[in-house]
Amino acid sequence: MSAAAAVAPATASTTPITGAVVRDLSYAEAIREAMAIALERDPRVVLMGEDIGVYGGAFQVTGDLVHRFGPDRVMDTPISELGGAGVAVGAALTGLRPIFEFQFSDFATLAMEQIVNQAAKLRFMLGGAVSVPVVMRFPAGSGTGAAAQHSQSLEAWFGHVPGLKVVQPATPHDAKGLLLAAVHDPDPVMIFEHKLLYKTKGPVPEGHYTVPIGEAAVCRPGRDVTVVASAVMVPRALDAATQLAADGIDAEVIDLRTIRPLDRETLIASVAKTTRLVCVYEGVKTLGVGAEVSALIAESEAFDYLDAPIVRVGGAEVPIPYSPELEKAAVPQTADIAAAVRRVVRGAV
Amino acid sequence: MQPVAMANRPFAIRHYDADTLRNALRRMLLIRRFEEAAEDSYMRGLVHGTMHLSIGQEASAVGACLPLDDTDMITSTHRGHGHCIAKGADVARMFAEFFGKETGYCRGRGGSMHIADVSKGNLGANGIVGGGLPIAVGAALTAKRLGTGAVVVCFFGDGANNEGAFHESLNMAAIWKLPVLFVCENNHYGMSMAMDRASAVAAVADRAAAYAMPGVRVDGNDLSAVAEACHDAVARARVGDGPSLIECVTYRWRGHSKSDRNRYRTKEEIETWVARDPVRRFAALLMDHGLLNATDFDVLERSVADEISAGVAFAKSSPNPDPVLLTRDVYTDLAA
Amino acid sequence: MPKVDMDMATGRITSWSVAEGTRVKAGDPLFVIETDKAAMDVDSPADGVVHHIHAEAGTDVPIGQPVAWIYVDGETVGPPPNPSPSGRGWPRERPGERGAAGAPSEQHTSLNTLTPPPLPEAEGLAAPADRPRATPHARRLARERGVDLRLILGSGPRGRIARADVEAYQTPAVTAAPEMAGPLVLHRSGGGPGTPVLLLHGFAADSHVWARVVPLLPCGHAVIKLDLPGHGRSPARSVGSFRDLARLVVAAFDRAGFDRVHVVGHSLGGGLALALADVRARRLASLTLIAPAGLGPEMDGDALFGLARASRAESLAPWLRRLVADPGLVTDGFVHAAMLARADPSLRTAQQALADCLFADGVQCFDLQAALQRVAVPTKLLWGRADRVFPWRQALHAPGRVALHLLDDIGHVPHLEAPDIVAALIADLATLDQARADTKRAA
Structure with missing residues (x-):
């Protein structure tokens, strides 16, 4: 995880306050700071979710916010994911700016109706007469030993739904900037926060800034191959890139940051330059985010620059297992990424 | 005709002035004629897809909206034409929506199942049974948090009372004392499954006890009874006493949708309910109380007929949406 | 081992x-x-x-x-x-090293194990003959440069052509137009201070056969590829014997005006290189003979006659596949390219006549063993142990000062099957020659 701190914030696409003090914060602290700023700046903002009040949230992300902003603005909801998500949707529809926290992204399965049928579609179905500026936060991903119902990476499900925006910050800097961007966004934004990242630290400017939704970051420029990753796969891809550099392979690592809408321009420009593409994602490989990225490239003008088959390194076709070695085997690790890149660059696929 | 003693008069007569009542009757009639015309257009192939008609349920739609003003909100159902008209929508733009035209309320993007005039506080019909319940609670949360004084009426059918969303929504509305009325239009069937086969309780209103809110069951074909129950509940909501559950017992004359072959109910049963026609009953009530005569009713009918035919003509002559703009309003265009 | x-x-x-x-x-x-x-x-x-x-x-x-x-x-x-x-x-x-020491040596050589083993051939669709397997990047590059992909042999899995293959194909960036050197056509490319390298292809081939080796040769040496009579772009000539053929080659060699040159010959071209070395020894810096003709009567006559006769890809393919140890190397695209080069019926007629003369009755009708015994320049003899055209044991006639390189799992065309090895061996001779020149100058 230490590598996450090494992910340089992509200055080109962020708008920090000039001269803002930059501290090292954890990913969870950065999110909390973003929520505090949103609550301070806009009385319409309310936080909702299970145990986000005095308990501080299942992953201590809301922390002490209830003491600073009171229970009317940091609202504990009953264990009612469908209802809770729907209340957030209805509140957003009528003028509030709710930030709804799921305890685990897996529990979104209980709320899919409200997210997919209502939040995503209301604006369109009503001919543009309404908007649903709701933000939903999903602690996601494996690696904590929480097994099959608390470890999934379901972002691709949401990425499949027109009307939703889906972001997956990999660094504390982006976690804060994307959350603030999400709060200002007039449309529903789903934020997938990888649980293994919560404790990782990185530079975060003080005060208000946003990271634009829909912009990927080139977090390591390279010549030989484009490695597209998101969330916790970003530090892993960067670690792999460091190993590969010792073999003379110069990998460009792109942090998607947003998976809907995808940043076509950045992806196409990178692959046209490097001529090779490896997509890394924790979600199940079949029909996953990397599948979409590879299809995007195959359909794009970058196609004519491809000099090797596109390779996806995705999650195994299995529910996330409990036992630590099995759990590791089910999702891409640094060595898997490095091996795949080597095969692609050396013409072994 | 001997005037009935004031205290014995129905609530509506006591509470609303003649214009309001005549206007309510006109809306009921407008709903009836609108749906008949919609059905006729469907038969002529002018309407794409399907539709769910609420003919026979006009009293609950109009009665529940009677205590509301334009700042109050409703959430509606797949059988939502009546709610939409009751909340003040223009039938011409509704026809246009049915015909898939750019001038429709949803610019042809929603159709019958998503029809709404948002400017009148209608947050939308909903294609998902129970889909509007949590949204209504959310809207009520906004009203409470921002102190707008608005009340939300959440329409749903008997089918929805077995959905998880129903229970979660009632619970949250109750614990947070939100200004919302859960108005169940119990038309006895969730598609083909009868309420008494589908629900463990005899009356949806009985569910209120589980969420510590008032539960009232009224004759849903009696506009006055509906209006009275809703009026009381709105009053409670406005002063911060929280939600109520009102069950309007009614009946849809038509099938569930256009594909329904009516295999689960008898002709006799339907005829029994047709005899309790809420529009005729309310017209009769107004006549009984000297607020309407036969001539007035004919004038009303003619004006409604004119409005319907003008609406159909408007819809027919309206432009189709431009496929170039297919993806408009999937997201908010920040450049616009 | x-x-x-x-x-x-x-x-x-x-x-x-x-x-x-x-x-x-x-x-x-x-x-x-x-x-x-x-x-x-x-x-x-x-x-x-x-x-x-x-x-x-x-x-x-x-x-x-x-x-x-x-x-x-x-x-x-x-x-x-x-x-x-x-x-x-x-x-x-x-x-x-040992070859240079002058001791008779037979060096076992095989493909470099340091590269990952190739993927099994089984999987994957067969590339259609007129559309070779190539990456999009290679296709675009070929389009831009006007290169026919069918003429390129891919280095990737299942013969896939990648960008580098197209670039390598073009590497002789200064490929000059073919020129007549007396009776024959030669193709020059590259250049530099190094001693040039002359490549003589085998029977029924042409100068394209060197495509995989040329990019791997050391920089700084001009490369000259000769088309034999009735092959490639050289006109057919009336040839009544091996001696006639050798005379044409020597005439072309003289006309080309080489001062000193490394000569590399394969199969029939190997025999001709040996003949050339016999009469122009002082002009040769080194001699590399790849499965050369003339070191024994035995041969696979069916294969050579089959090649000469083949008038379509389908009849050419089996004989081409017989040339190599791993038939997977001869992809449909490769066959198609080879057939394209033999599309002219008069060329095929000329080659059949040549075969009738040189390989009558399926026998090598000329004997160069004596020439091999006389060879004085540094010489390497390469042979694939899986050669089914000329038996590799014919190599054992080599005298002591000729270095022998027997390649496991390689057939009759090592420069196609193991171009890196062939290029490295030629490069070794060039290095040796350079070292000797330096020593002489120092003295």
Whole structure:
């Protein structure tokens, strides 16, 4: 995880306050700071979710916010994911700016109706007469030993739904900037926060800034191959890139940051330059985010620059297992990424 | 005709002035004629897809909206034409929506199942049974948090009372004392499954006890009874006493949708309910109380007929949406 | 297990000088082999780390079977590879050294094990003949440069052409237009201060056959490819004997005006190179003979006549596949390209006439063994042990000062099948020649 701190914030696409003090914060602290700023700046903002009040949230992300902003603005909801998500949707529809926290992204399965049928579609179905500026936060991903119902990476499900925006910050800097961007966004934004990242630290400017939704970051420029990753796969891809550099392979690592809408321009420009593409994602490989990225490239003008088959390194076709070695085997690790890149660059696929 | 003693008069007569009542009757009639015309257009192939008609349920739609003003909100159902008209929508733009035209309320993007005039506080019909319940609670949360004084009426059918969303929504509305009325239009069937086969309780209103809110069951074909129950509940909501559950017992004359072959109910049963026609009953009530005569009713009918035919003509002559703009309003265009 | 002795079928390692995980440099002793004649050190062919030592001291190991693996730095150490046969076994030794020492030597050489093993051929769709397997990037590059992809042999899995293959094809960036040199056509490319390299192709081929080797040759040497009469772009000539043919080549050689040149010849071109060396010894810097003709009567007449006769890809393919050890190398695209080059019926007629003359009755009707005995320039003789056209044992007629390189699992066309080895051996001769020139100048 230490590598996450090494992910340089992509200055080109962020708008920090000039001269803002930059501290090292954890990913969870950065999110909390973003929520505090949103609550301070806009009385319409309310936080909702299970145990986000005095308990501080299942992953201590809301922390002490209830003491600073009171229970009317940091609202504990009953264990009612469908209802809770729907209340957030209805509140957003009528003028509030709710930030709804799921305890685990897996529990979104209980709320899919409200997210997919209502939040995503209301604006369109009503001919543009309404908007649903709701933000939903999903602690996601494996690696904590929480097994099959608390470890999934379901972002691709949401990425499949027109009307939703889906972001997956990999660094504390982006976690804060994307959350603030999400709060200002007039449309529903789903934020997938990888649980293994919560404790990782990185530079975060003080005060208000946003990271634009829909912009990927080139977090390591390279010549030989484009490695597209998101969330916790970003530090892993960067670690792999460091190993590969010792073999003379110069990998460009792109942090998607947003998976809907995808940043076509950045992806196409990178692959046209490097001529090779490896997509890394924790979600199940079949029909996953990397599948979409590879299809995007195959359909794009970058196609004519491809000099090797596109390779996806995705999650195994299995529910996330409990036992630590099995759990590791089910999702891409640094060595898997490095091996795949080597095969692609050396013409072994 | 001997005037009935004031205290014995129905609530509506006591509470609303003649214009309001005549206007309510006109809306009921407008709903009836609108749906008949919609059905006729469907038969002529002018309407794409399907539709769910609420003919026979006009009293609950109009009665529940009677205590509301334009700042109050409703959430509606797949059988939502009546709610939409009751909340003040223009039938011409509704026809246009049915015909898939750019001038429709949803610019042809929603159709019958998503029809709404948002400017009148209608947050939308909903294609998902129970889909509007949590949204209504959310809207009520906004009203409470921002102190707008608005009340939300959440329409749903008997089918929805077995959905998880129903229970979660009632619970949250109750614990947070939100200004919302859960108005169940119990038309006895969730598609083909009868309420008494589908629900463990005899009356949806009985569910209120589980969420510590008032539960009232009224004759849903009696506009006055509906209006009275809703009026009381709105009053409670406005002063911060929280939600109520009102069950309007009614009946849809038509099938569930256009594909329904009516295999689960008898002709006799339907005829029994047709005899309790809420529009005729309310017209009769107004006549009984000297607020309407036969001539007035004919004038009303003619004006409604004119409005319907003008609406159909408007819809027919309206432009189709431009496929170039297919993806408009999937997201908010920040450049616009 | 390298073959260090002529009649050796297996070898016995008496002791290892390294252990699992030992880092070695090329030339470090790896192990000692015992033969019935002597014990000898086997040196590391490359830099790297030793893994997967299969052969224990004291056991007999068949020739060509891997006894251990050397991983280059950074390479992921996988599970032990299957040690079993046909293994494109041992990394090649550094050729030239012993050959240069003048001792008769037979160096076992095989494909470089340091590259990952090729994927199985089984999977994947067969590329249509007129549309070779190529990456989009290669296709775009070929489009831009006006290169016909069918003429390029891909280096990727299942013959896939990648960007580098197209670039390499174009590497002779200064490829001049074909020129007439007396009776024949030659193609010049590249240039520089180095001694030029003259390439003579074999029967029924043309100068395209060198495409994979040329990019691997050291920089600074002009490359001249000669088209034999009735081959490639050279006009057919009336040829009544091998001697007639050799005269045409010598005439072209003289007309081209070489001062000194490294001559490389394959098959029939090898025989012609040998003939050239016999009469123009002082102009030759070195001689590389690849499965040359003329070192014995035996041959696969069906294959050569089949090649000459073939009028369509379908009838050409089986004979082309017979030329190589791994028929997968001859992709449909390759066959198509080869057929394209033989589309002219008059060319095929000329080649059939030539075959009737040189290989009458399926016999090599000319004998160059005496010329081989007389050869005075530094010479290497390369032969694939899986050659089905000319038996590799014909190589054993070589005199002591000719270095012998027998390549395992390689057929009749090593420059197609193992271009890196062929290029490296030519490069060794060029290096040797340069070193000698430097010494002479210093003296």
